[in-house]
Amino acid sequence: MSWKNAAVGLLGLIVAASPNFAAPDRLEYIEPHMGTLFRIVLYPPDPAIAKVAARAAFDRIAALNRIMSDYDPTSELMRLCAQAPGTPVPVSAELFDILQRSQEVAGKTQGAFDVTLGPVIRLWRETRRTHALPSEATRADALQASGFNQLRLDPVGRTVTLLRPHMALDLGGIAKGYAAEAALAVLAHYGIPSAMVAASGDLALGDPPPGKKGWQIELNPFGSTLDKPLTLVVAHAGVSTSGDTEQFVALGGIRYSHIVDPATGLGLTRPTAVTVVAPHATLADALATACSVLAPAAVQQLADNSVESVRVIVHQRNADGSTQSISFGHAPAGLISTP
Ligand code: ADP
Ligand code: MG
Numbered sequence: 580m581s582w583k584n585a586a587v588g589l590l591g592l593i594v595a596a597s598p599n600f601a602a603p604d605r606l607e608y609i610e611p612h613m614g615t616l617f618r619i620v621l622y623p624p625d626p627a628i629a630k631v632a633a634r635a636a637f638d639r640i641a642a643l644n645r646i647m648s649d650y651d652p653t654s655e656l657m658r659l660c661a662q663a664p665g666t667p668v669p670v671s672a673e674l675f676d677i678l679q680r681s682q683e684v685a686g687k688t689q690g691a692f693d694v695t696l697g698p699v700i701r702l703w704r705e706t707r708r709t710h711a712l713p714s715e716a717t718r719a720d721a722l723q724a725s726g727f728n729q730l731r732l733d734p735v736g737r738t739v740t741l742l743r744p745h746m747a748l749d750l751g752g753i754a755k756g757y758a759a760e761a762a763l764a765v766l767a768h769y770g771i772p773s774a775m776v777a778a779s780g781d782l783a784l785g786d787p788p789p790g791k792k793g794w795q796i797e798l799n800p801f802g803s804t805l806d807k808p809l810t811l812v813v814a815h816a817g818v819s820t821s822g823d824t825e826q827f828v829a830l831g832g833i834r835y836s837h838i839v840d841p842a843t844g845l846g847l848t849r850p851t852a853v854t855v856v857a858p859h860a861t862l863a864d865a866l867a868t869a870c871s872v873l874a875p876a877a878v879q880q881l882a883d884n885s886v887e888s889v890r891v892i893v894h895q896r897n898a899d900g901s902t903q904s905i906s907f908g909h910a911p912a913g914l915i916s917t918p
Pocket of ligand 2: 752753821863866867
């Protein structure tokens, strides 16, 4: 090797090792919010900004929780529910937005996803705590106080009107996806588009990690040891899984999920879990809950006819512990590997 070539080679090495040219490092931050752990994974072009950006993203999630929590009696949502029925109540832009997006999914799923199921969900939470099924009369009363067509949204005055007495809203099936999506937007605002925000089963995915086509997501909703997890490669999308493995109650040998069926007011008993890949995490979260309620034929119809491209994967647990998955709908642009 000539001196000249050696010098060029050395220069090449120095350039490759210089921080300006190296691929960004993977950084991870975790904080508890909304009754779960939120995990942020990011590849910041400038590592100095990462901590500040993650702090801002977590602060946004905490602010959304103060608006949307149904555990905190002082949240904006709970204050709205405390108003006399029939009163138009002015609300924040965020609360209006999530309610509007909830109502869209309620309309598309004939109320399989319905945030006005608050009274039914509360009753069901009590069952999970006491292990005593609610009487038919109490269930009927709770269902009577629900119904997405009894919730009025006025975009002009940005007001919300609860039309039924004892109505209560519950955003548990959509708020984590909404918060993950909002946190991802904060990271992008700080100049970090290559990021992921995960709230247990609800993921918001931005640009892929450097040099990769997408984020590799492993799905094993039943924690099965018999089957290999299903792997998705996804970017610029929301991925949500609703399943019964963590939050269920067993009564009289029947396993009930924390997702309630609006037809009965009881927790679901089907041994399925659903993963939805959608253009945004809010839609993915709400649809994963809805598709857990809907029968497979209705899921297929919903996924195939959806205006937004959505891929719905229904996972089935068999009696022998093995699992199988069937997919419906159209893969959104960010879903690179299509199961
Ligand atoms: P996870 O909380 O495990 O991510 P989901 O996104 O499916 O699961 O949300 C479940 C929560 O959604 C319940 O705890 C309850 O607060 C609420 N919920 C239950 N059933 C329904 C329903 N049919 N429509 C809308 N929200 C529901
Ligand atoms: Mg959900």
